[in-house]
Amino acid sequence: MGEEPLGRVDEVGWVAEVLPELISREAERVARRFSRVKGEVLRIREELLRRSSPPRLRRVGEASLRLCAVAVDTSFTSPPIELTGGKLGIVFRAAVSFGTCRSTRVMDHSALVKFIEGEESRVSVISKIVERSYVLEMLRRKEEGVEDFDLVIIDGDLVPRIPPGLIVRASGEGGLPSLYRGLIELSAKVFKLAAKTGTSLAGVLKRTYGRDIPVLLGVLDLKVSDKALATYMLKQGEWIDLGNYELVIMSLRRAASSCSGCGEGVKQRLRWLRNISSYIKAVPEVELAIYKPVTPTYFSIATKTEVMLAGGISKEDLVTFLATITSQNGVPYPVDVVDRLSGIRREVMLVAQQQLYLNLAKLLGDEVLAMSIAGLTNPEKMWSIGFRR
Structure with missing residues (x-):
């Protein structure tokens, strides 16, 4: 009996037939999970409104603060271009000035190309190093009187996320651990020089699944991310003051010691914060906030940010500034600009x-x-x- 030739698969028809059933099944599972926490989320909102110390829910203030801000972003090939002899990583970097600066302009638009034989994740770390190198360069120019600005906004985390174990490897080890060590050292210099020059720093966390709100409130069985919680509970122009990383570390310690079934996530976050704080002394002082901007955004998303305050700027004023300039995409407008400029086609x-x-x-x-x-x-x-x- 001869083999029948394979027919052409009607991909669109197959997807149209199978996908709705799969989505429906998954939607039921997700709905069951979140319907159980709906009442808990509303109760948390009321508690946050009553509190006078972090974590607490507040309205953003009047937009009275006028700042000169520099926004920086990098993009990289993910995955790198897979070649026969290795991988080709490309990093694009962009920076713009915004606000009360002497001029609003594109300050940097540059690229780096790297041929890699090894872990492709090295490209993402190199991208962060390229980003921090520029921030450090700008802070040095400010120290020398060449540039003048009040705030640096980074598209992404301010405190570098280092995978467990890699942060404590020997500094002499090559490859990925060596790159992470370089990123840590650069970040420490950025924090130190920012404080010295009176420059505030802000990191806009677009993809964040952390659960600081449940940890800070001791509601450890609430398995919902801060971003999802805030997107649901906040109204336009409201924000949650999450305190600083010192408060988060204290809360994580309590959670780790009192809750045996909290899972590995709490322990990993505590381990990361302890380790990174031993290398970057400013980390415990980094403030956290999550806000809904004054202007409605697509999907009504909330924005989480890490900030280091300097130059006499208060946390409320800085969050108000960020909330006021945040675009429909859920990020501050200058971050939107550098994100587009640094995109790799x-x-x-x-x-x-x-x-x-x-x-x-x-x-x-x-x-x-x-x-x-x-x-x-x-x-x-x-x-x-x-x-x-």
Whole structure:
């Protein structure tokens, strides 16, 4: 009996038939989980409103603070371009000035290309190093009197997230641990020079699933992220003062000692904060807040931020400033701008791969060897980096 030829799969038809049932089943599971916590979330809102110390819920103040802010962002190829001989990582960096600065302008728009043989996660760490290097450079220029600004806004975390174990590796070890050590040292210098020059720092946490609110309130069985909680409970122009990391560390210690079934998440966060605080002394003083901006956002999302206060700026004033300039995308407007400027298009990846091949062929005098290094290891994905069909 001969084999029947494979028919062409109608992908759209198959998805249209199968997906609704799968989504419906998953929606029921998620709804069961969140319907149980709905009443608890509303009770938490009332408690936060009654409190006079962090964590507490407040209205943003009048937008009276006028600042010169510098926003910085980096983007990187994730995953890197997979070549036969290694991986090609590309990092784009952008910075803009905003507000009361002498001029509102693009201050930086640069790139870094790195050929990697090893963990592809190195590109994300290199991207953070490139970002912190620029912030440190700008702070030095301010110290020298060349630049003048009040605030640096970073698209992402202010306190670097280091995976458990990597932060305590020997400094002489190469590879990923060495890169993380470099990131920690750069971050420590940024915090120190920011305090010295009277410059506030803010990190806008777009993808955050931390649960500081349940930990701070001792409601450890509430398995909902801060961002989801705040998005549901906050009204436009409201914010939650979460205190600082010193308060979070104290609350995590209590949670870890009193709750045997809290899971690994509490212990990991406590371990990370203890370790990073031993390398960056300013971490316990970093303040946390989550707010809903004055202008409604897409999906009504709340925005979580880490801030280091300096130059006489209060936490309430800084949160009000951020909430006032936050766009419909749920991030401060200058962060929106640098996010667009630093985006890496497919055409850029194609140019990088082709240029690497051409340069290697010229330098090695051997086109076959050059292709053996710079050719795509998975040709099925060649269209995803800009090759035309």
